[in-house]
Amino acid sequence: MTDTDAVALIGFGYWGPNLARNLQALAGDRWRYLVELSPERRERAARSHSHVEITDDLEKVLADDDVRAVVVATPAATHAPLARRVLEAGRNVLVEKPLALSTADAVELAAFAEERGLVLMVGHTFEFVPAVRRMKQLIDGGDIGDLLYLHSQRLNLGRIQSDINAFWSIGPHDVSIANFLVGRSPEWVSAGGARYLQGVEDVTFVTVGYPGGVLAHMHVSWLDPSKTRRTTVVGSRKMLVYDDMDADAKLKVFDKGADRLAEDAYGVWQYRLRDGEMYVPRLEMVEPLAAELRHFLECVRSGSRPCTDGWNGVQVVAVLEAVDASLAAGGAQVPVAGTRTRVPA
Numbered sequence: 001m002t003d004t005d006a007v008a009l010i011g012f013g014y015w016g017p018n019l020a021r022n023l024q025a026l027a028g029d030r031w032r033y034l035v036e037l038s039p040e041r042r043e044r045a046a047r048s049h050s051h052v053e054i055t056d057d058l059e060k061v062l063a064d065d066d067v068r069a070v071v072v073a074t075p076a077a078t079h080a081p082l083a084r085r086v087l088e089a090g091r092n093v094l095v096e097k098p099l100a101l102s103t104a105d106a107v108e109l110a111a112f113a114e115e116r117g118l119v120l121m122v123g124h125t126f127e128f129v130p131a132v133r134r135m136k137q138l139i140d141g142g143d144i145g146d147l148l149y150l151h152s153q154r155l156n157l158g159r160i161q162s163d164i165n166a167f168w169s170i171g172p173h174d175v176s177i178a179n180f181l182v183g184r185s186p187e188w189v190s191a192g193g194a195r196y197l198q199g200v201e202d203v204t205f206v207t208v209g210y211p212g213g214v215l216a217h218m219h220v221s222w223l224d225p226s227k228t229r230r231t232t233v234v235g236s237r238k239m240l241v242y243d244d245m246d247a248d249a250k251l252k253v254f255d256k257g258a259d260r261l262a263e264d265a266y267g268v269w270q271y272r273l274r275d276g277e278m279y280v281p282r283l284e285m286v287e288p289l290a291a292e293l294r295h296f297l298e299c300v301r302s303g304s305r306p307c308t309d310g311w312n313g314v315q316v317v318a319v320l321e322a323v324d325a326s327l328a329a330g331g332a333q334v335p336v337a338g339t340r341t342r343v344p345a
């Protein structure tokens with residue numbers, strides 16, 4: 001990004017203001033436009049961001065040659081058409097999760113951005129969380145031994161939505177964390193869920209299978225008494241717990257496991273349980289959303305591929321789509337499609 005390049009934000013609902021605050025800090029006056037359809041939300045934005053031109057007309061924004069980057073924070077169903085329009089206009093785009101509502105649309109966007117040499121990044125914010133990055137280092141560095149399985153809980157009372165189910169709404173975070181930590185394409189999904197409030201699942205229990213027998217189980221709900229955001233990673237030598245609600249110890253590393261000793265006279269393996277020390281790694285103090293936006297702006301400037309690029313978005317959407325198919329089939333194991341289309345970075 002040069003001094004004359006401008007940025008636009010689309011959507012100022014629940015999440016948009018967080019992006020706006022960070023854009024203000026990172027891009028300053030180069031954040032030139034906000035596109036928002038709701039007059040009430042436009043009025044609210046005008047009160048806090050007086051230097052920004054606020055409009056309901058995306059075409060007017062795209063007619064400004066200075067606009068080089070666009071951030072999309074609108075409801076999920078609008079992501080694919082808006083991202084497509086921005087890319088067609090030759091602009092780089094950061095799209096909130098999920099990238100699209102179908103794997104076919106997500107693949108189409110990823111391929112189109114690549115063809116046009118434009119940056120397409122997906123807002124998988126948790127891949128910018130210091131605790132998640134540290135877990136990745138501990139896994140890839142061999143500290144935890146073999147990665148066996150992981151499980152996560154993302155629970156709260158609210159925000160209840162009606163356009164997409166709980167897994168499409170908040171599950172993309174857990175899928176992107178699991179894909180990132182395992183580092184391999186998911187193979188299959190098996191999902192259970194229930195619709196207690198309205199026409200979409202409020203609670204889901206999803207298992208994702210990865211190559212080598214690695215499993216990731218995800219419990220996602222917006223109908224739960226306790227706000228919980230936790231990921232547990234079990235390795236053959238160590239175990240990790242990332243608890244986003246724990247301000248003092250977001251990540252704990254446990255020296256726990258079951259060490260194989262020898263076979264007994266009947267050929268049964270004997271194990272010694274190891275219940276060793278726990279430590280809390282020191283983590284960088286950065287706001288993940290600020291890190292995500294900084295990465296996007298840097299990729300636009302340098303033309304490099306974002307770590308959460310369109311193909312990363314495809315892999316998440318492919319899991320979400322397989323979850324829907326499994327829910328419809330009463331929890332049957334469903335292969336994850338589309339992931340073979342990934343173009344290596």
Ligand SMILES: NC(=O)c1ccc[n+]([C@@H]2O[C@H](COP(=O)([O-])OP(=O)(O)OC[C@H]3O[C@@H](n4cnc5c(N)ncnc54)[C@H](O)[C@@H]3O)[C@@H](O)[C@H]2O)c1
Pocket residue numbers: 010011012013014015016035036037038041072073074075076078082096097098123124125169
């Ligand atoms: N990364 C995260 O942690 C995180 C957290 C919350 C939400 N999100 C994502 O942010 C996105 C927005 O979610 P939200 O909760 O703010 O939704 P929301 O419904 O509260 O707000 C969406 C806003 O977009 C506006 N809008 C809709 N269509 C538009 C269009 N075509 N042009 C301009 N404005 C339009 C609406 O008027 C509304 O104000 C979703 O994709 C969601 O998944 C991400």
